[in-house]
Amino acid sequence: MAAGALAPALNPLEExxxxxxxxxxxxxxxxxxxxxxxxxxxxxxxxxxxxxFLVQTTLPxxxxxxxxxxxxxxxxxxxxxxxxxxxxxFGRYPRLLLAWITTQAVRTKQRHLEVGSSLCSFxxxxxxxxxxxxxGTLHRLRDQRQxxxxxxxxxxxxxxxPGTALDARFRVAExxxxxxxxxxxxxxxxxxxxxxxxxxxxxxITERPVPIDFRTLKALRSPLAMDIYCWLTYRxxxxxxxxxxxxxxxxxxxxxxxxxxxxxxxxxFVDKVRQVLLLYPEARLTIxxxxxxxxxxPTHVSPKSTQFLVSRVLGSPPVGCQ
Numbered sequence: 001m002a003a004g005a006l007a008p009a010l011n012p013l014e015e016x017x018x019x020x021x022x023x024x025x026x027x028x029x030x031x032x033x034x035x036x037x038x039x040x041x042x043x044x045x046x047x048x049x050x051x052x053f054l055v056q057t058t059l060p061x062x063x064x065x066x067x068x069x070x071x072x073x074x075x076x077x078x079x080x081x082x083x084x085x086x087x088x089x090f091g092r093y094p095r096l097l098l099a100w101i102t103t104q105a106v107r108t109k110q111r112h113l114e115v116g117s118s119l120c121s122f123x124x125x126x127x128x129x130x131x132x133x134x135x136g137t138l139h140r141l142r143d144q145r146q147x148x149x150x151x152x153x154x155x156x157x158x159x160x161x162p163g164t165a166l167d168a169r170f171r172v173a174e175x176x177x178x179x180x181x182x183x184x185x186x187x188x189x190x191x192x193x194x195x196x197x198x199x200x201x202x203x204x205i206t207e208r209p210v211p212i213d214f215r216t217l218k219a220l221r222s223p224l225a226m227d228i229y230c231w232l233t234y235r236x237x238x239x240x241x242x243x244x245x246x247x248x249x250x251x252x253x254x255x256x257x258x259x260x261x262x263x264x265x266x267x268x269f270v271d272k273v274r275q276v277l278l279l280y281p282e283a284r285l286t287i288x289x290x291x292x293x294x295x296x297x298p299t300h301v302s303p304k305s306t307q308f309l310v311s312r313v314l315g316s317p318p319v320g321c322q
Contacts, residue, residue: 032219033278041213041301048103048214051205053078053155055230060090061223061258073254076157083150093144095226096126099217101172101197102205111202117193127218149173149195155204170200210234211301216279225272227255232276232283233300243294251291 041047057071057078067082082088104113116122120130123141131137149172159166174196197205212230220226235243252265259265270287277283284295 029219029275029278032215036213036215036219036279037281041215044215046213046215047301048099048212048217049106049205049209050099050212050230051102052208052210052234053204054098055210055227055234056254058227058255059094059223060088061227061256063090064088064258071254076155079154079156081152081154082147086147086150089144089147089151090223091144092221092223092226093128093141094148095223096128096217097145097148099212099214100126101195102209103214105197105202105206106209109206111197111199112194113197114194153201168200168204170204171198172201174198210237211299213300216300219279220275222272222275224255224268225275228269228272229276229280229300231255232280232285232294235294236283236297237299239294239296241296245288245291245293247291 053076056073056076059080060069064087067084067088068079069088070077070079080088101113105111116125119138119141123130123137126141128137128141133139152169152171154167154169156167210230210233212233216229217226220229248262248266248269251269252259252262255269256265259268273285273287280300282298282300284297286293286295
């Protein structure tokens with residue numbers, strides 16, 4: 001795909017432009033789009049996975065004011081409850097962590113995952129630049145990891161029996177140290193070299209995970225854009241005909257409960273869709289005043305990629321991949 005071909009991929013809207021001016025793509029995002037288009041994920045060792053239930057619903061985008069959030073997608077309800085002394089995970093970092101955790105769990109088929117002895121190396125693997133200080137990336141990753149590992153997740157969906165529902169509740173990880181003191185150099189240098197996932201969470205994320213291109217997830221800095229990307233490639237994996245119009249209020253309940261006004265959410269959603277389509281131009285959708293319509297499109301990661309990963313797990317890794 002040539003650079004000039006990027007613009008047509010941004011599907012035209014069937015409505016006037018919102019009052020706010022859409023953000024211009026970062027030059028780095030355009031470069032990432034060209035690099036991703038030039039080489040499939042499996043060839044670049046960038047095939048990743050996300051938990052399906054956290055693609056259908058999402059974590060908070062910004063710091064929440066409560067210790068629990070509830071997301072709805074159709075008849076699926078997902079409640080995330082924080083440890084009262086820690087708080088809920090939010091933003092970009094827990095999404096990158098979830099993608100890494102799910103990818104490693106799918107690849108290794110193990111609950112016990114080796115993170116590595118170097119925090120800086122792990123951050124580089126996630127596409128983050130290590131920076132110290134109270135507001136640096138090192139502190140934010142530690143904080144969000146602690147929040148993510150300590151939450152309790154409850155998934156509720158209808159059962160085959162009329163009038164009843166199935167309820168699953170689990171922690172992300174088994175026991176781990178909750179506290180570290182950023183003012184104490186010795187404690188701040190500590191980094192757990194492994195994590196053990198709870199058995200229920202492991203089962204949930206390894207059953208029908210959503211294939212993604214990890215490069216795309218790392219290139220998108222906005223948590224809303226990350227959520228839209230994962231959701232689009234998931235929906236396109238089974239969409240056979242154009243969807244019904246998905247109302248903005250339904251999308252807000254699924255993606256953006258952090259927004260007080262539906263109009264504000266809508267403007268943000270449309271802006272982030274433009275960024276996603278820069279990296280995933282095959283996705284076809286129509287944006288209307290009342291909502292969006294999804295149209296059958298190729299998934300961002302081809303079905304062959306999943307077969308490719310299975311061959312890796314069975315012991316035949318491709319040349320150049322570790």
